[in-house]
Amino acid sequence: MALLFIWQPTTLWAAPSLASLQREIDQLRTVAAEKFEAANEATLKIKKLENETRNLRNKGSVAREKLDEVNKVLATIAVNSYKNLGLGQGLELLFSANPTQYLSDASSLKIVEARYARQSREFAVLKQRVAASVTLLEDRTAKLTAEKVILNREVAAAKLALATANKKLKALSKRDRERLLRAESLREKKILDNSKKYASSFKGDNSRGSIALRYALKQIGDIYVWGAAGPTRWDCSGLTMRAYQAAGVSLPHFSGAQIRYGKPVSYERLKPGDLLFYGIPNSHVSMYMGGGKMVQAPRPGKRVEVISVTRMFGSKPFVGARRI
Structure with missing residues (x-):
């Protein structure tokens, strides 16, 4: 005892x-x-x-x-x-x-x-x-x-x-370190599996937003790297920039500049392909997928993923959406 x-x-x-x-x-x-x-x-x-x-x-x-x-x-x-x-x-x-x-x-x-x-x-x-x-x-x-x-x-x-x-x-001790890494790996695998499932369910149409969204969804699982804009590494604004480039629209590689493009859209009227912006000052951008989901390149240590849309991204408040 x-x-x-x-x-x-x-x-x-x-x-x-x-x-x-x-x-x-x-x-x-x-x-x-x-x-x-x-x-x-x-x-x-x-x-x-x-x-x-x-x-x-x-x-x-x-x-x-x-x-x-x-x-x-x-x-x-x-x-x-x-x-x-x-x-x-x-x-x-x-x-x-x-x-x-x-x-x-x-x-x-x-x-x-x-x-x-x-x-x-x-x-x-x-x-x-x-x-x-x-x-x-x-x-x-x-x-x-x-x-x-x-x-x-x-x-x-x-x-x-x-x-x-x-x-x-x-x-940390080998046991504790392995336990933490295993938990993180399982968590990321679950997010990745769900992201792929959500991506496969998207149909869309021939609109600019759908074309951009399909491009972004193809990058699921790619690693986040600052300043990267493809083809297999991305930061948040690099992903949205290339996605809309595939749809024939030129955007700058910075979320704070992208928020000045297109027209504003209310949170309640979001459509697939709309860009969602977070942070004051703005420091993150993602893309609305529909069904309450969004695709994003979140941060270092993470991969391109699909998650639920919220009015807070971590400590960053939702500050607006734009339809490009």
Whole structure:
């Protein structure tokens, strides 16, 4: 009886410890997924600003070239004026293939000179505006780059915490560790089996939403990987992006951007293919399947699955649905 008395508290203590550790790992994986989506947002914004900056630089280069061309024409006018040559009106002088030859046929120096002096001032102003815009965009890009560095640090911290939790798992006795892993494996197998059953039952039609949903359902069992968008690895917005790409719609790779596409749909009027968004700020997206189910790539350590739709995804509230 003494041995039994000593052994029982150990057993009672071990079970809560395993459950607590499992909750810690799950929570850390969820936090990591949120940070991953935030990093996706920063990447999109930086790419957009870099493209805008590049376009403005190109415009600035064209403006400078045009300004140089106008200045050369003005210099030619000044030389010809000094030589007292007869000049024509030359209203299209700036666009002439041979400005000097055009000037030799011109008849009104004052009109030409006034016109291109004004052109020169306008292009000078344009160049200043472009330079100011480029400076502004470069400043914003630098700020976003700094934000991305911070986000990457947070992601790294989440990964480190997750690794620490997994290290604790490995530090458990072999028996406890195997028991926890076995329970998790059985739980995931049940989810996967049910997901495949739900997927096989979906018929749908030829609508955009059904086409996207069929694509997403084909990915059931694929592993979650941050930043992945197929063909066998996905994060939440990568899955929905590719699903709608298969239906002929281009979406960005970020749930916070996808929520701005399509039209809003109430929770009570959901149809297959509608996108469901969770979190404030938005950090998760899934796809409604019908029958109160949704398909998603949930978080690190999980696979693409079909689960019941709820108004809360973990600690994240439902914030809206969109019909693409």
